[in-house]
Amino acid sequence: MTRYASVLDLIGNTPVVDASALSPKANVKIWVKLEGRNPAGSVKDRVALSLVEAAERDGILTPGAPGQILIEPSSGNTGIALAMVCRMRGYHLKVVLPSNVSVERTQLLQVWGAEIITSPGAEGSNGAVRMAQSLAAENPNWVFLYQYANPANPDAHYRTTGPEILADVPEITHFIAGLGTSGTLMGVGKYLKDHKPGVQVWAIEPPSGETVDGLRSLDDGYIPPVFTQNNGAELLDRKVVVRPKQSIEFTRAMAEIGLFVGISSGAIMAGAVKCAQEIPDDVEATIVTVACDDGWKYLSTGAWTDDVDDVVERAKKIIYF
């Protein structure tokens, strides 16, 4: 076994596994990059480390100096990853978290000592972003890394995830990932298009429930600045929304081939299958998708054990992505 000096050295270099058993076509291979293997359990470990290191390079943060406070809105994985990185670097992290996230997420933040500030659940991630922006404005000495707009977010994927994918699956023809901050899609997508023109990049939009219902007007909508800064509308070839029921069904299908991954990974696999169905029978294609995290944080949904319709109803009220 290789030895590492720090947990932070374990971030990245995640394995890619063949999931072609779920492909509807023999001429289309599907590979899944298992980001749950990162030390804090998700793809966001890469982003958290990149955000903090960029701030340290810019002199915004100083490792070991006392009294440094960070604030970040997150419905889960970024907060958890930042909490781990901040614990390692000696920073105090405040996470603005919608009240309706799953209990596992709240507890994981507490494992690494993050302070939780609750935002209204009905306002979803939009509400958490607004509250963090307002608190950061009121407390100018707090460091607001703001993953939705920070170039260090897609840069983490341009520098690490993208090269890893191309090295491990050089025959890639399609890259498919979830659209949250858009960091993964922008960073990996740009890297692949720069180094292997012709690769198609598909975005899978997570299904929306009461977050959308809570909007007062369309003008309360939100497009991550990372998406616009990287000309996301030009970079993406397709954008597909996946329904909650389909997400759960594919999360279960992945478990049947041994992959215990989170619900967003099921949604992304559903998108990969849709993509595969569109590829002509005489064309060889290789799809690479990202499983953002493992299934542990989602056990309380009953996603693998309960009636699918019950899980979907329950999931509408709780944020799992």
Place this chain on the structure above:
Amino acid sequence: MASTIRIPTVLRTAVGGNATLSVEGATIGEILGKVVADFPAVEAQVFNADGSLHKFLNIYVNDDDVRYIGGLAAATKDGDEITLLPAVAGGATA
């Protein structure tokens, strides 16, 4: 050539409280034009002054975002399901 349009909560008041509408048309542009003709209050929510789509409104034909499959010229056929969804930050509910 009727398609079913699913209306998000935030736009329902502007379309007479309907959660769904059934509209005929061969393209998204034609269908939205008919919706606006029937419910003028929704026009400013769907379109910008120059006739382009509101930046925070995503429109899907059978779950495909129309911005990537031809925009307002995207073809529709009988039985298609059209979904209007506001753009929100990542982390929507499952």
